Amino acid sequence: MSGPLIEASSLVVRYGAATALDGVDLHVRAGELVALIGPNGAGKTTLVNTLAGIVPPAAGTASVRGRLGVVPEGRQVFGSLSVDDNLRLGAWRLRGRDTSAIYELLPELVRVRRQAAGSLSGGQQQMVAVGRALMGRPEVLVVDELSLGLAPIVVASLAAHLRRLNAETGLAVLLIEQNARLALRLCTRGYVLESGRIAASGTSEELSRSADVVRAYLGGVPT
Amino acid sequence: MSDFLQYLLTGLGIGCAFALVGSGLIAIYRVTHVVNFAQGGFAVIGGMCASSFLTAGLPHGVAEILAIAVAAAVGLAVGVVAIGRPGTSPRQGLIITLGLGILAYAAEVLIWGDQPRSFDGVPGATTLLGVRVPTQYLLIIAVTVLVFALLGLFFARTDVGKALSACAANPYAARLVGIGVTRMGLLSFALGGALGGLAGVLVSPVQQVTFDSDVLLIVNGFAAAILGALTRPILALAGGLLLGVAQTLVAGYGSGAHQTDVALALMLAVLIWQAARQPTVEEAR
Numbered sequence: 001m002s003g004p005l006i007e008a009s010s011l012v013v014r015y016g017a018a019t020a021l022d023g024v025d026l027h028v029r030a031g032e033l034v035a036l037i038g039p040n041g042a043g044k045t046t047l048v049n050t051l052a053g054i055v056p057p058a059a060g061t062a063s064v065r066g067r068l069g070v071v072p073e074g075r076q077v078f079g080s081l082s083v084d085d086n087l088r089l090g091a092w093r094l095r096g097r098d099t100s101a102i103y104e105l106l107p108e109l110v111r112v113r114r115q116a117a118g119s120l121s122g123g124q125q126q127m128v129a130v131g132r133a134l135m136g137r138p139e140v141l142v143v144d145e146l147s148l149g150l151a152p153i154v155v156a157s158l159a160a161h162l163r164r165l166n167a168e169t170g171l172a173v174l175l176i177e178q179n180a181r182l183a184l185r186l187c188t189r190g191y192v193l194e195s196g197r198i199a200a201s202g203t204s205e206e207l208s209r210s211a212d213v214v215r216a217y218l219g220g221v222p223t
Numbered sequence: 224m225s226d227f228l229q230y231l232l233t234g235l236g237i238g239c240a241f242a243l244v245g246s247g248l249i250a251i252y253r254v255t256h257v258v259n260f261a262q263g264g265f266a267v268i269g270g271m272c273a274s275s276f277l278t279a280g281l282p283h284g285v286a287e288i289l290a291i292a293v294a295a296a297v298g299l300a301v302g303v304v305a306i307g308r309p310g311t312s313p314r315q316g317l318i319i320t321l322g323l324g325i326l327a328y329a330a331e332v333l334i335w336g337d338q339p340r341s342f343d344g345v346p347g348a349t350t351l352l353g354v355r356v357p358t359q360y361l362l363i364i365a366v367t368v369l370v371f372a373l374l375g376l377f378f379a380r381t382d383v384g385k386a387l388s389a390c391a392a393n394p395y396a397a398r399l400v401g402i403g404v405t406r407m408g409l410l411s412f413a414l415g416g417a418l419g420g421l422a423g424v425l426v427s428p429v430q431q432v433t434f435d436s437d438v439l440l441i442v443n444g445f446a447a448a449i450l451g452a453l454t455r456p457i458l459a460l461a462g463g464l465l466l467g468v469a470q471t472l473v474a475g476y477g478s479g480a481h482q483t484d485v486a487l488a489l490m491l492a493v494l495i496w497q498a499a500r501q502p503t504v505e506e507a508r
Contacts, residue, residue, distance in 0.1 A: 052399055076396035078389045085385050092386060093401040
């Protein structure tokens with residue numbers, strides 16, 4: 001088996017005197033669906049920014065082998081640009097910028113392709129953010145808070161899209177979520193990040209049975 | 224009536240130069256959030272270089288295009304100093320451009336001296352609506368309209384133009400998709416330099432240019448850009464034209480000494496108006 005697509009090893013990230021990530025070890029292999037759950041301020045988005053090369057590690061390594069696509073927290077679409085423009089810019093690093101495959105995958109976007117992305121609903125914007133990340137033809141997709149601020153029915157639809165992509169194309173996904181129930185149902189294994197450290201890891205089944213995880217993240221009710 | 228029409232047309236010509244300087248400011252501000260106080264200097268460099276190239280024997284057209292290219296290169300160099308270092312804040316960038324603008328005075332005096340320069344533009348005058356207007360003013364208006372149309376197409380139709388808009392809208396997301404935000408900022412400085420240089424090249428045949436002509440241009444260009452909230456070039460065009468016409472009318476019917484006062488008064492009025500609107504906008508959120 002080839003090496004992991006994402007590998008963080010003893011990763012430390014600091015903002016001035018504050019330590020955001022403190023010795024994080026994590027990996028995602030090709031074709032895997034991996035969850036990273038944890039409370040606000042645990043360092044989840046810092047990990048995304050480090051993997052994307054925006055924040056440098058203070059110590060340890062954060063390596064990405066293959067193309068990385070990122071769906072950032074809060075969607076972060078280019079609000080004044082059309083849906084089509086948002087998608088095209090997702091392929092900025094590549095030569096071909098044909099959006100037709102994305103519209104086939106996310107047909108809900110066809111109707112709004114000429115609209116300014118900022119004028120769409122939260123769910124549609126999240127779909128644009130996913131489509132934009134997929135335009136870069138990633139081998140691994142990091143999704144930061146897929147469900148944040150979205151209705152459960154919209155989240156279920158987006159999750160189904162991710163599962164289908166993973167099954168059909170072998171796309172690896174690192175799903176970073178506060179909604180642990182969603183993350184553990186969707187993914188095969190996961191990590192728990194607390195105060196910048198990996199507090200627990202294992203298969204989704206193991207994590208779902210862990211008393212600490214059930215109490216802290218599943219409201220005391222196992223999945 | 225004929226006086227009025229003459230003031231109107233020449234005012235539109237001068238207003239176009241203000242609009243070009245203002246649109247250069249906007250091109251840079253949208254992407255980098257730096258208010259580039261060296262912007263007027265690009266116009267001076269454009270005018271001075273065109274004058275030198277023509278004196279050296281280069282033909283019209285080539286000399287002007289080369290002068291604009293020099294201004295674009297200077298714009299790029301200013302950008303490298305102002306935003307090239309990672310972590311430079313827009314406020315620091317603003318101060319750097321102010322410093323570079325003052326430094327440019329020394330360089331311009333060393334290269335071109337302190338005497339006003341000009342060169343022949345399009346010769347002759349054209350009769351329009353019964354008024355004879357120097358043809359250079361009509362050229363300024365025509366070129367400006369063309370440049371604004373091309374700028375509109377550039378931002379609306381090309382991926383590079385859209386990437387510049389993306390950097391302005393959301394630099395974080397732009398970086399995530401692999402757009403080099405600093406590189407785009409430098410491109411915007413080069414574009415700002417070219418627009419400023421174009422203003423200088425167009426206006427020098429009708430208004431002599433000196434090393435400190437940038438003050439008039441930056442004050443008026445900034446006033447025009449403020450009208451466009453530093454983000455909308457088309458409103459800067461309207462603002463520049465309004466300023467140009469108002470100043471020519473003030474100079475024609477009153478005193479030329481109060482020309483700049485018009486820009487300052489307009490800028491102040493717009494800023495007060497925008498400040499008064501701000502709480503309403505925030506309350507609406």
